Every structure is written in structure tokens, then in C-alpha cells.
Amino acid sequence: MEADETLMVAVAAGDGAALAELCRRWEQPLFRLLARQTGGRDVDDLHQETWLRVVRAAGRFTRGRPFRPWLFQIAINCCRDWARRRRVDPLEQTAELQTEPAAGGTARIDAALDAERLLAALPPAQREAVVLRYYHDLPEDEVAEILDCPRGTVKSRLHQAIARLVSVVRGGGKAVPARGARV
Amino acid sequence: MIGCEDIDELRAFGRPLDAEAEAHVRACARCRELSPALGAVSAALAASSAPGVPAGLTARVMAAAGPLLAANAARATRWRLARALAAGLAPLPAILVLDFWLVRAGYDLLTRFLPDALSLYVVANWVGFLALLLGLTYGAIPFLAARQGPALHPRSA
Numbered sequence: 001m002e003a004d005e006t007l008m009v010a011v012a013a014g015d016g017a018a019l020a021e022l023c024r025r026w027e028q029p030l031f032r033l034l035a036r037q038t039g040g041r042d043v044d045d046l047h048q049e050t051w052l053r054v055v056r057a058a059g060r061f062t063r064g065r066p067f068r069p070w071l072f073q074i075a076i077n078c079c080r081d082w083a084r085r086r087r088v089d090p091l092e093q094t095a096e097l098q099t100e101p102a103a104g105g106t107a108r109i110d111a112a113l114d115a116e117r118l119l120a121a122l123p124p125a126q127r128e129a130v131v132l133r134y135y136h137d138l139p140e141d142e143v144a145e146i147l148d149c150p151r152g153t154v155k156s157r158l159h160q161a162i163a164r165l166v167s168v169v170r171g172g173g174k175a176v177p178a179r180g181a182r183v
Numbered sequence: 184m185i186g187c188e189d190i191d192e193l194r195a196f197g198r199p200l201d202a203e204a205e206a207h208v209r210a211c212a213r214c215r216e217l218s219p220a221l222g223a224v225s226a227a228l229a230a231s232s233a234p235g236v237p238a239g240l241t242a243r244v245m246a247a248a249g250p251l252l253a254a255n256a257a258r259a260t261r262w263r264l265a266r267a268l269a270a271g272l273a274p275l276p277a278i279l280v281l282d283f284w285l286v287r288a289g290y291d292l293l294t295r296f297l298p299d300a301l302s303l304y305v306v307a308n309w310v311g312f313l314a315l316l317l318g319l320t321y322g323a324i325p326f327l328a329a330r331q332g333p334a335l336h337p338r339s340a
Binding site for chain 1: 188191192195196217220223224227228229230231233234236237240241243245247248249251252254255256257258259
């Protein structure tokens with residue numbers, strides 16, 4: 001089986017069979033990444049747009065560079081452009097979640113929550129970090145490469161995201177306590 | 184040394200805690216207090232089913248990518264041609280100098296045994312033959328570069 005990077009060189013030379021093979025290999029992870037980033041909206045179109053950008057940029061693909069972070073970086077950029085076009089404001093959804101009554105405690109909220117609503121409560125940058133780190137189980141270094149930021153920023157976004165998720169789970173009424181002393 | 188936020192991440196993402204982290208949670212009031220909420224976050228994230236991939240996605244991509252792939256192929260062909268021409272033209276001055284030297288040496292040699300006019304005729308034929316060979320060689324470069332094609336690996340489309 002040829003490596004993704006080899007297939008990309010062939011795509012840069014106009015080889016359709018190489019593109020079809022890459023599509024088949026990466027269809028599921030890419031589709032899931034896009035679906036989680038957009039809450040399941042316009043995923044088919046974004047999936048196609050991502051691959052079209054891959055073909056357009058194939059000539060700039062550097063030999064020796066791993067394919068996955070490159071592909072996911074393009075996908076994340078597609079999602080960002082999509083959000084700008086739609087002017088999606090996840091904060092509106094967050095506000096909606098946070099104004100829900102917290103009566104019944106965590107257990108009751110737990111039953112009502114699902115991952116999609118939780119992710120929608122996060123700002124895009126934090127959601128990207130959570131989706132890549134948790135659902136795709138990527139190492140922090142690779143997440144940092146995809147998001148084009150330092151590793152420390154990824155850690156910081158993850159911590160902020162978790163604090164926000166905890167706040168949402170609690171119904172938004174109680175802030176997460178400040179970080180305690182390191183043990 | 185593990186901190187509260189690192190442990191929050193492990194618990195929210197449902198990762199196992201090592202002994203040091205477990206000891207931290209037992210000793211830290213903040214981490215104990217957050218346990219139910221982090222458990223709820225972890226459960227909600229884990230309960231998310233993977234979005235189903237609709238059929239025909241790859242076919243749709245391939246249909247839309249046709250013109251872009253054709254543009255890539257044309258660009259790659261131009262690039263191959265440019266490289267082939269550059270590689271072919273680089274030694275051309277040396278070839279011409281060598282040919283000139285051989286033709287001149289040949290003419291000098293021939294004039295020792297043959298009349299000048301006949302020597303000139305023979306050398307002119309030789310020059311014509313060399314020019315024909317050079318023309319055929321350089322004329323074949325674009326043809327061969329185009330025929331080399333993008334298929335680096337045999338694969339059915």
C-alpha cells in the first residue's frame with residue numbers, strides 16, 4: 001500500500017486514481033471532523049471543498065511532510081471560512097445553554113446534554129482543540145501543527161474548554177474554581 | 184508533577200489516572216468538588232456517536248475535482264518539459280564546441296589526402312549529419328517529456 005504522501009505527489013501530477021484512494025482512506029475521519037466542527041451542517045459540501053483545496057494545493061505539498069495534519073489543517077480552514085460566511089456565532093448557543101435552569105443538579109443535566117450541544121457551547125478555537133485532541137486522539141504537538149499555534153496554546157485552549165464545559169454542565173451558574181496549588 | 188488542570192483534562196476526556204493523579208484528587212478539595220461535573224462532561228462526550236458517512240462522497244469529490252486534476256496534469260507536464268529542456272540544453276555549448284573541434288580536425292586530416300573541395304564536401308555532409316542528429320535529439324525532448332505522464336505507479340482510475 002502506497003503512503004499518503006506518495007499519493008499526494010501523484011495527485012499533484014493530476015492522477016485521479018491517487019485522489020480517489022486518498023478520499024477512500026480519509027473519508028471517515030475527515031467527515032467526522034467536519035461534522036463535529038459544524039454541528040453537522042453543510043458537511044457534504046465542506047467535505048468536497050476540503051478535497052478540492054487539497055487538489056489545488058497539491059503542488060505545494062512538501063515531500064516528507066505527514067499528510068494527516070496537512071489535510072486536517074485544510075479542513076479546519078474550510079470550517080473557519082464556512083463559519084465566517086454563515087456568521088455562525090457559537091456564543092449565542094452557549095448563552096442559550098447557560099441560561100437553562102440548573103435545577104435537579106448535575107445528574108439531571110447530564111441526561112439532557114449531548115456532545116453536540118456541549119461542543120456548540122465552545123468558541124471555535126476551543127472546539128477545534130477538543131475535537132482534535134479527544135475525538136481524533138491526536139497528540140498535542142500534532143494539534144498545535146494543525147491549528148498553527150504553539151503547544152502551550154493548545155493546552156491552554158483545552159483547559160479553558162474544559163472549564164467552560166464544566167460550567168455548562170452545571171448550568172452555567174457556578175464558575176470552575178481557580179486552579180489549585182500543584183501537588 | 185501534575186496539576187489540577189491536567190487532571191481535569193484526563194477526567195473530562197475519560198483517560199485513566201495514574202497513581203500520582205489519583206493521590207492528587209484525594210488530597211485536593213477543588214478536584215474532588217469538580218468530580219461530578221467532570222464525570223458528566225466525560226459521559227456526554229463519550230456518548231456521542233460518530234457521525235455516519237453518507238454514500239457517494241468520494242464519487243462526488245471525483246466528479247468535482249476533474250478540471251482541477253486536469254490543470255494539475257497540465258502544470259506537471261509543463262514542469263517536466265521545462266526540466267527536460269533545461270537538462271538537455273545545459274550540455275549543448277560543450278557539444279557544439281566539441282563538434283566544431285572534431286569537424287575542424289577532420290577537415291585538416293582530410294585535406295592531407297584529398298583535394299580541398301572534396302574534403303569540404305565530405306565535412307559539409309558530416310556537419311549536416313551531426314545537425315540532423317542534434318535536431319532529432321532535441322526535437323524528441325518535448326515528445327518524450329509529454330509521454331512520460333503523471334502515472335508514477337500503475338493504478339486503474
